[in-house]
Amino acid sequence: MSDYVLELKGITKIFPGVKALNNVQFQLKKGEVHALMGENGAGKSTFIKVITGVHKAEEGEMFLEGRKVDFRGPRDAQAAGIAAVYQHPTSYPDLSVAENIFMGHEIIKNGIIQWKQMNEAATELLSELNADFQATDEMGGLSVAQQQMVEIAKALSTHARIIILDEPTAALTKNESEELYRIVDKLREDGVSIIFISHRFEDMYRLATRVTVFRDSQYIGSYDVDKITNADLIKAMVGREIKDLFPKPEVKIGAEMLRVEGFSRLGYFKNVSFAVHAGEIIGLTGLVGAGRTEVVESICGITKPDEGKVYLEGRPVQIRKPADAMKQGIILLPEDRQKEGLILSWGLGRNVTLPTMGKYAKNGFNDEKKEREISKQLLEEVDTKAVTIFDPASSLSGGNQQKVVVAKALGQEMKVVIMDEPTKGVDVGAKAEIYQIMGNLAMQGYAIILISSEMPEILGMSDRVIIMCNGRVTGELSRSEATQEGILELAMEKSK
Amino acid sequence: MAGKSGRTIANVPEKSLKKTVLCWEGMLVILFIVINLFCGGISPSYQFANVLREMPKYLTEMFLLFPMAFILILGEIDISVGASVCLAATFTCMASNQGLPFGAVILVCLLTGVACGFINGLILTRFQELPPMIVTLGTQIVFRGIAEIALGSGGSVSLSNADGFRKIAGKAGIVPYILFVVILMAVLYSVVLAKTTFGRSVYAIGSNRMAAYYSGIPVQKIRLIIYTVTGFMAGLAALFLTSVLYGANTTTGNGFEMDAIAMAVFGGISTSGGKGRLFGGILSGFTIICLRIGLGQINMNPQLILIILGILLISAVLIPNISAKLKLKKKAA
Incomplete structure (x- = not known):
């Protein structure tokens, strides 16, 4: 049995004209929150899409709990217990929360949707997340933070063991971010492994135990969060030292x-x-x-x-x-x-x-x-x-x-x-x-x-x-x- | 503070003959020639002088095309112009029949148009959340309603003295005056749209209204001006239409708005705003007019002509879509 719940080796993904990923690797331990960082265009999103089966890598291997897997599409990844929550939830705004949660895997008996059962199951998932809205609410009326919560509930409804959060705090206020942190903590306690993409150092320090950095489509390194300094991390991401992130000049203040x-x-x-x-x-x-x-x-x-x-x-x-x-x-x-x-x-x-x-x-x-x-x-x-x-x-x-x-x-x-x-x-x-x-x-x-x-x-x-x-x-x-x-x-x- | 990377950014526009010919307007020039050869082939009377003689009644719609292009590029629409033409024509005939001097009659005609356009503009700039389609649908019904009340139970009015109008309908040699006016307007509107800050602002509003507003473009002022000018052009169209028809009735100007929109769209002007050039609209306008004259000369059923024009319009919208998809496929391969 491998130490890692998810491991990728030597992944290379080529788009016409560009190598979006060049021989990258990644290891995710069971029950850890792992931050994935890098500049825009470093290949994080492509990498996520390889994991979720949206893209197929030209080279490389992927192991799930030690077994080699080969996803042919997002459905395979979902069946294997991998779910992704994106920054802008791809929801159906006119449908109810419960319908969104069970979209694609509705509870059906003899070809008829079991509304009562589905609403009950959705309510249960939402209460686990301490949500302040109902399963019957319309999706479009929710805030971005609440919609993300629905996406997380959706991931849980498919019994996901690995959840990927793509810039989840980018559109959230401070309080909403706190709420998200709390949910992530709870998921980790339940044994879910989490990959977390963010530009905010704050998110990383608060949540992650390890961080992996990509740069220019390549794997730069994985570090323990409490052992790396801010400056080193920035250097790893940017490839050069930014001596002074805030070059505030001394200016004489005028009229x-x-x-x-x-x-x-x-x-x-x-x-x-x-x-x-x-x-x-x-x-x-x-x-x-x-x-x-x-x-x-x-x-x-x-x-x-x-x-x-x-x-x-x-x-x-x-x-x-x-x-x-x-x-x-x-x-x-x-x-x-x-x-x-x-x-x-x-x-x-x-x-x-x-x-x-x-x-x-x-x-x-x-x-x-x-x-x-x-x-x-x-x-x-x-x-x-x-x-x-x-x-x-x-x-x-x-x-x-x-x-x-x-x-x-x-x-x-x-x-x-x-x-x-x-x-x-x-x-x-x-x-x-x-x-x-x-x-x-x-x-x-x-x-x-x-x-x-x-x-x-x-x-x-x-x-x-x-x-x-x-x-x-x-x-x-x-x-x-x-x-x-x-x-x-x-x-x-x-x-x- | 020069960029620290020392990167330079090129600012010389690329020019290529291939691009000039292959653009939509280039295609329209070819289509214009093809349509003319085709009409000449099917109708022996399709000759320069004859075409010029038949042109005036179709040319009135071209007056509406120019401002409509501006409105479409704004990302909006005005479907009340046909009704404005009807109202202006009605008032014009009535003013003329009252025995007003011809100069005053012209003034009544143009001012009626301006008033119609200004009302549209005022409503749309005061209540910016209202969709132009609905507002101008409303004013269309109102303008036509007023015209019908003015026309009374007979539903029509004829000029008792058409002297002034005959002068307008005159010709310089074989070229009708209206063609000169259309060409003058075409040049004027094209230059304003392509070369001036006003024109660039129109494209900016149609491409991203919020960004234009934040950049200090006087969005509402420009909209008000354009709708008012549209009304003026409806008045001008009514003047020339009256000089061809010697009267007005409840169906005057029916469908003009749709013809103007069709010409513009066929000319490559997008109804979603920000795209297209007036030159394309003008080319397509003349192409459609020539086709109508040619098909009319061989006594083709007018309904059949409409069907042909409809099919042409849909193909015009489809072709760029299909070619864009083909390009994407080529890129992916």
């Missing part, structure tokens, strides 16, 4: 650029006031739902505040729509790159000059030549990994898409740059590059508002941290005062 006074919007935030100065980076943080994004959306005229004033360089300004904000020199780089930041079907160049084309145009006619020059220059400035400015934005990785979004802000004479979760879903190498750009912007005298849920990012980049909770500002800490505990305390003040 006040933006001041918000008594900002209120019913149901979202109340009496919010703060200021940001030239060369300053302020971190705006709080739990998801604290009203951070809503405040900056109102500053930029996307939603209308009920009360409050915005001052730019001491003058009161009227902002009714994003176009007004930009005229004044305030730009918001939205959280959702794909929906709000970029036109994915367009080339990078046109994306970059979209906010500024009017500036280069002559009598309303676009100056395409000048736009091409400017966009090339800006895209190179943020070091975008692209071949030409005509590459569609959809062809880039998340980190590079974010750089294009930043380049949009660089093309104009902006005074205030607001970045909403600029490194969400971005791998660690690209993160460091985005921080670098942010630091450079501050040095050039931009006033920067950084909205983020990631504590290290807030602590590492901000001159000042403003903490919100339930729509109110609950505290403000200087760079030297700010600690993880201090911020959390203020962020949870009223939610207790």
Whole structure:
């Protein structure tokens, strides 16, 4: 009997033109939580799909509890007790929770679905997970966290012995993540082995006992979580040493650029006031739902505040729509790159000059030549990994898409740059590059508002941290005062 | 702060003759020629002068094609234009019959159109959550309703004095005036769409409205302008239509909106927004007109012509899909 519940050796997977996996190996012990880490494009997802039988590897062997197995499709993997829960659950939103759980293996007697039995079984699974919703609820009405719980229940309903979680916390709030941790702990106690993919170091430290790193389609190594340092792990993932993940430059803080006074919007935030100065980076943080994004959306005229004033360089300004904000020199780089930041079907160049084309145009006619020059220059400035400015934005990785979004802000004479979760879903190498750009912007005298849920990012980049909770500002800490505990305390003040 | 990797990104557009010919517009040019040769083959009277003489009554719909292309590229639709044409034509005839000077009659015609378009635009920009299909379906019914009330029990009105309109329907040599106006509008709209910040904004809104809005594009202003201009063009179409028909009735402008949409889609403009060029729409417009004239000359049953046009339209939508699938297969192999 092997020590490992799952073992893969020498796996190579070739897609037309690329080796997605090159001779990788992996061992999973029974009842362990094993983190799988690596940059975007390192081959993690492909590897998961090999395990679940979605892809067939060209070379290599897979052993399940010591026996060699050869999956011909996802059904074989499911029958062998392997289940995967993806970041964006592939559910049927109009069906009930129970129907989703038993999709594909309904409880059937004489060709008739046994609703009562199925709902009972689903309820039992949900109560095991401490779910706060019913088996008869409609799937589409649930939060992402709840939908993931359904996916986990689904995995349990197939008696899965190995569960793979693909970036499960990416879309969750802090509290929801805690809930997920609890479920993972419980599964482990029940003897389920878990493979866990995440970009968040926090997840890994909290849950995993071992971690395996992939890089450039290759296996780099497996480590015990309590024996590896953060720096070593980053080095393993990126292939080079990132000496300083947060290259915060010392910048002399200048005059006040933006001041918000008594900002209120019913149901979202109340009496919010703060200021940001030239060369300053302020971190705006709080739990998801604290009203951070809503405040900056109102500053930029996307939603209308009920009360409050915005001052730019001491003058009161009227902002009714994003176009007004930009005229004044305030730009918001939205959280959702794909929906709000970029036109994915367009080339990078046109994306970059979209906010500024009017500036280069002559009598309303676009100056395409000048736009091409400017966009090339800006895209190179943020070091975008692209071949030409005509590459569609959809062809880039998340980190590079974010750089294009930043380049949009660089093309104009902006005074205030607001970045909403600029490194969400971005791998660690690209993160460091985005921080670098942010630091450079501050040095050039931009006033920067950084909205983020990631504590290290807030602590590492901000001159000042403003903490919100339930729509109110609950505290403000200087760079030297700010600690993880201090911020959390203020962020949870009223939610207790 | 130069990129630390020193990576350079190319910014010179690639040009290739093959691509220019093989694009959808290139295909349409070929199709236009083929259709003309075909019509010339089946009908001995399909000659330049004859085609030009028959053209005016079909050309009125081209006025609606231009703004419709803008609306489709926005990712929206306006199905009230046919009704706007009907209402404008009705008011025009009535104004003319009241004995107003011809200049004032033209003004009534264009202003009626502008008012119809502005109402659509106003509703759609004030209540942004409403779908344009439903709003313009509603206004279509309202505009036609008003026209029918104005037309009274007879359901039609004839011009008592058509002098002014005869001038509009005139010709320079063998070329009808309306063709000049259509060509002028075609150039104007094509240039605005392809070369100006306004045109680029339209594509941006149609491709990703939120991203365009966050980038400072005045989305609602642009929508209001486009719907209002659409109304103006409906007025212009009504003016020329009246000069051909010397009157208006309850069926005036029936189906114009669908013909305009069909021309645009056949020309490669996607109904889901952000894609297509006006040049394609214009080519397909003329191709359809020529085919209609040719088939009309051999006295083909008009219903049969409609069936042929319908089949052509569906093939036009299908072909790019099929070729995209073939390309994918080729890549996978």
